[in-house]
Amino acid sequence: MNHWLLKSEPDTFSIDDLAACPGKTTAWDGVRNFQARNMLRDDFKKGDRAFFYHSSCPEPGIAGIVEVLGPGYPDATALDPHHAHHDPVGSADDPRWFVVDVRLVRKFQRIVTLDELRAHAAGALRDLLILRRGNRLSVTPVTRANWDFILGLT
DNA sequence: GCCAACGTTGGC
């Protein structure tokens, strides 16, 4: 089982929005970065777990945990000319962008804030990619050790 | 293949 961190701007889609979805399930769409795409397409597996991270908001940090329901498949929003995330490059036969389905496992009782994570940037969480300077990837792998350590902070 | 211009991300 692999572990991941998925970023979302809560103004656009928060963990509470996910909780309100039918089956607490949604397609994680709108990823438009090739490195992130490659992970969704090639590396995500059924049963993987991911942190749900709130970015670009008053209290950035990890809000909870989601479960990956299956492997990546083409992002329908990229193929829809009326959608804000439409991309004219790519087709149903040769898709450019991918999604995975995720289901809410649990929302943390409180946000594990970026400040808290940073407090361990030189220690236990030195491998956590979102703490690296200038990192902007919206999909990043998390090591098992980092996953367990962060769970211990909640 | 280089690189300048441009757009986006995301914390503050």
Added chain:
DNA sequence: GCCAACGTTGGC
């Protein structure tokens, strides 16, 4: 709103 960091595009 600012700005550093970084990815993508496109001319050459």
